[in-house]
Amino acid sequence: MNLEVKIAGVTFKNPIILASGCCGFGQEYDKFYPMEALGGLSLKGLTPNERQGNPPPRVAETPSGMLNSVGLQNPGIDAFLERELPNLAGRDTVKIANAAGATVEEYAYMAQRLDASPIDMIEANISCPNVKQGGAAFGTDCSMAAQVVTAMRKNTTKPLMVKLSPNVTDIVSIAKSVEDAGADAISLINTLLGMRIDISTRRPVLHQNVGGLSGPAVFPIALRMVWQVAGAVKIPVVGLGGIAKWQDVIEMMIAGAKAVQIGAALFGDPFTPVKILEGIQQWMEQKGISDINDIIGSVQPY
Numbered sequence: 095m096n097l098e099v100k101i102a103g104v105t106f107k108n109p110i111i112l113a114s115g116c117c118g119f120g121q122e123y124d125k126f127y128p129m130e131a132l133g134g135l136s137l138k139g140l141t142p143n144e145r146q147g148n149p150p151p152r153v154a155e156t157p158s159g160m161l162n163s164v165g166l167q168n169p170g171i172d173a174f175l176e177r178e179l180p181n182l183a184g185r186d187t188v189k190i191a192n193a194a195g196a197t198v199e200e201y202a203y204m205a206q207r208l209d210a211s212p213i214d215m216i217e218a219n220i221s222c223p224n225v226k227q228g229g230a231a232f233g234t235d236c237s238m239a240a241q242v243v244t245a246m247r248k249n250t251t252k253p254l255m256v257k258l259s260p261n262v263t264d265i266v267s268i269a270k271s272v273e274d275a276g277a278d279a280i281s282l283i284n285t286l287l288g289m290r291i292d293i294s295t296r297r298p299v300l301h302q303n304v305g306g307l308s309g310p311a312v313f314p315i316a317l318r319m320v321w322q323v324a325g326a327v328k329i330p331v332v333g334l335g336g337i338a339k340w341q342d343v344i345e346m347m348i349a350g351a352k353a354v355q356i357g358a359a360l361f362g363d364p365f366t367p368v369k370i371l372e373g374i375q376q377w378m379e380q381k382g383i384s385d386i387n388d389i390i391g392s393v394q395p396y
């Protein structure tokens with residue numbers, strides 16, 4: 095049975111990747127099962143300098159999901175390269191660095207630093223606010239999204255995956271812009287902007303007032319966007335958003351995803367990825383499917 099998938103020249107032993115921000119730098123889940131069980135890890139989002147993130151409360155439960163406003167807390171690129179990445183040396187799983195910036199120049203800098211590292215792939219998180227242009231997220235505008243990708247592309251020959259924000263009217267136009275600007279792959283979705291209010295205090299539940307919604311509540315939106323984007327671009331698409339069980343992965347792949355990422359579900363059950371892998375293999379056996387690649391994009395739309 096073949097579970098191997100290839101994305102932008104990188105071989106993943108199976109299509110299950112842990113999502114950025116939900117698996118740290120890989121060490122926590124390694125206590126539960128070896129990271130070699132996974133196709134890959136998308137590591138915590140990195141910025142040029144260390145960030146403490148936003149003040150608490152910065153996570154909240156919601157029906158079938160969660161809100162977060164962690165705010166890209168991370169040790170910064172120097173500390174990552176010196177202290178964190180060496181811990182992953184020799185570990186047989188695809189290591190993806192998730193990079194963010196507040197300006198186009200910062201994204202370019204991140205690409206340059208990561209290019210010189212042993213990381214297998216770069217994932218650009220373009221859901222961050224552009225501080226030089228009024229704070230709109232790079233990923234909500236075709237031209238800003240393309241500028242980030244062009245600047246990163248100039249500075250790296252590593253496979254470059256661009257992670258799209260779902261907080262847009264037309265996801266396909268953003269996807270096409272990043273493809274034209276030189277992205278090797280697209281991942282989607284990042285979190286959807288949401289809010290809760292505590293009715294007793296009349297204060298928002300999160301200190302930032304608003305935050306990103308993830309978990310099973312967002313799955314149908316993610317699936318719809320993956321299907322739309324996979325049908326519109328030539329580069330491979332990695333699907334995420336709300337995946338919690340093996341059936342979700344099969345659905346995402348039938349919609350056109352070459353691989354998937356698992357985020358919020360890990361917080362409820364860290365074993366979700368290994369359970370999903372078992373479920374997929376049993377399903378393939380039952381259905382007589384010998385190669386997972388055969389189901390990718392096999393949806394029969396009305």
Ligand SMILES: Cc1cc2nc3c(=O)[nH]c(=O)nc-3n(C[C@H](O)[C@H](O)[C@H](O)COP(=O)(O)O)c2cc1C
Pocket residue numbers: 113114115116138139140162164166192219257283284285307308309310312334335336337355356357358359
């Ligand atoms: C606590 C938390 C932190 C996150 N941090 C990042 C991050 O650093 N970079 C990034 O690209 N996405 C980040 N995300 C978004 C996830 O990677 C993922 O795109 C999103 O949560 C949807 O997938 P899910 O429903 O499986 O969680 C974070 C999500 C959560 C819940």
